[in-house]
Amino acid sequence: MAQQGHLVISGVFKTFRVSGEPLRVLAGLDLEVEPGGFLTIVGASGCGKSTLLRLVAGLDTAFDGSVRVDGDPVTAPSLDRGLVFQEPRLFPWLTVAQNVALGLLNSPLDKARRRREVSAHIELVGLGGFENAYPHQLSGGMAQRVAIARGLVNRPRILLLDEPFGALDALTRARLQDELQRIWAAERTTMLLVTHDVEEATYLGDRVVVMAPRPGRIAATFDVPLARPRERTDPALGRLRDDVMAALQATSSAGVAPKSAPVPAARTAPLLVSAE
Amino acid sequence: MTRTLRGLALPLLLLACWQAASHFGLVDRRILPPLERVAHTAIDQVVNHGLLGHLAISLLRDMVGFVLGAMLGLLTGALLGLFRTIDLLVFPSFNGLRQIAILAWIPLISIWFGIGETAKVVFITAAAFIPVVLNTYEGFRSAPDSLVEVARAFTFTRWQAITRLYLPSALPSIATGVHLALIYSWVASIGSEYFMTVGPGIGGMIIAGRERFEMDLVMLGILILGLVGFLINRSASLVEARLLRWQQA
Missing domain, CATH: 3.40.50.300 (P-loop containing nucleotide triphosphate hydrolases)
Known part of the structure; x- marks a missing residue:
């Protein structure tokens, strides 16, 4: 391949x-x-x-x-092509997990697979346990990790x-x-x-x-x-x-x-x- | 708790002044009846004159007008906020019309709809409609560009952008509009009863009190209006805080 x-x-x-x-x-x-x-x-x-x-x-x-x-x-x-901006640009009304899942909104994966990918990528950026936190509860560094997870969750060819x-x-x-x-x-x-x-x-x-x-x-x-x-x-x-x-x-x-x-x-x- | 107590201090003080003034004969009792007179009238009105029925009718009218106005307002505000063409065609006229004070519509409404229930509900609906349209419109237009770009980068469809981005980011503003509509429609309910004095309602009761020079009845009506307004406002704030938990404190 x-x-x-x-x-x-x-x-x-x-x-x-x-x-x-x-x-x-x-x-x-x-x-x-x-x-x-x-x-x-x-x-x-x-x-x-x-x-x-x-x-x-x-x-x-x-x-x-x-x-x-x-x-x-x-x-x-x-x-x-995944994208990470200078600011995290998270949706403030969504939790960490929901924000990461935005990256999969238009992916062909089924629901169970999406959930797995979301939690795998939250783990990948070291935010396990923060799935249900809202952006205003995160530090700047944590918010940017969420943004990276959102950019990567669809396994883009390029980030x-x-x-x-x-x-x-x-x-x-x-x-x-x-x-x-x-x-x-x-x-x-x-x-x-x-x-x-x-x-x-x-x-x-x-x-x-x-x-x-x-x-x-x-x-x-x-x-x-x-x-x-x-x-x-x-x-x-x-x-x-x-x-x-x-x-x-x-x-x-x-x-x-x-x-x-x-x-x-x-x-x-x-x-x-x-x-x- | 101490907050509530502090908030109550001024109203209690005013009541005490009222009581003292009317007891020690500082003002004419016919103009400012003592509190026990008002309390007595309250009981009499509840028992013999169906005060609770009047209140229920006023509230029901209020609710019907509010729900109609808020729903129409949401729809109109969303269409104006989301579609540039509709915005350009309609918003200038809307902006012009809303400069006319809401009370100025009463003669027109009463000629078109009479002075019965329909006219009252139309008036309340109009009062609730305006703040909801304006705030919904503002809310939909205030979605941050930075997030709109995120939506583009993640290839949101138009519908996904509306439901996941525009609507949620408009919610705080919509809540403000609905909250204002609750207050305005209560004010309009009473206004409609003042100006279209047919049928039951708290406003009608106050007007009747004035005409018969029963100041205790007038004062009672005013106290009830204030109390209901206060309760409406409080419950709206509570619902708002609950719905918008994601907002930074």
Whole structure:
């Protein structure tokens, strides 16, 4: 059985209209995530990384170029692509279990199977025992776990995460990063995570893409060839973090300093894609 | 418990002032009869003049008008809130019409429907209808965009979005509208009895008291109105709190 969750983004351009004026937010993006891969995208705010994620999710379909999952073009949201937002976005009138079950509302599974999947995924994110709690009774970290369970419950081919830990305190963030890594190792879902946190991007990704703003484009790509589970204190990880940071800073000073500061250890060519 | 006691302090004080004023002859007893007179009238009205029947009729009329108005209001508010075309076509006119004070409709209603039961119920229905429409409409439109996006991402159908997202997020607002409708329809019940003085009811009793200059009867009627209004309001709050338990305290 071929593993699913192969994401190919090629030649994507996206333009918004801001008070009548066209504003280019993505300019010629090419990107590929292998089945079961973990790609992180890091960039300053306004670089179009969240826009890109919305295109992949199918929430915004007005763009040029192509986004394909396992060969099929993305034209609308689909349960094959799970989505976790920066805020948990839980339905406040539903319990934890009911919120997770929303992810299965349109799945073909029967009732008994749904119940099993819901409780399995609540366990997966470490919230066993909180099935009947309401969102206002949860901490920010717990609520975000529910959102992750909701995104995963349908066993999507790809899980899209839009700065999922950005609003959490440092300790909770680190813990949830570990959890996500563990879940990924267990489920082997293809992951695409967008963040502005270099530490998070390098710690979690197989590959880290640095995006530059105005218009959004890929500035550099780094492979992270480190074994998992990773150690945050690993010196190799530390060096990589510095490199990614340098590349990221180069993107924000590009407007001031002359173009293209040298980026060490980076594959500056965009990853080109040969969809087979 | 202490909360209830503190809440009761002012009404009790006012009653005491009333009693003292009328006992020590500070005001004319014909204008402000002492409490025992009112109590005596209450017993007399219950035993000899069917006070409870009057009350039951007022409440029944209130309930019929309230239920009709609230149901029509829910339906209208939901249609306005969910369908952009209906909203654009109808809401401006509705907004204009509701600027006309509800009492101003009475002459029209009494010409169209007479001054009997039908007219009273129509008036109460209109009074209950307006707050329910407005709050239901607001509620349906206030579903947060962030959750609407979740619904899209999880491929909710239109019907699923209405039942799982728009309706539940409108509930607190709908509850406010229904709560207001309960209060308005009680006020309208009495108003209809004041203005269309045919048939039994507490309002009619008060008007009769005024015409015969029986202030004890008037005071009794007013006390009953206040008490019923208070009880309606309290029960509505309790039901509301129970239905909306998921809301943050």
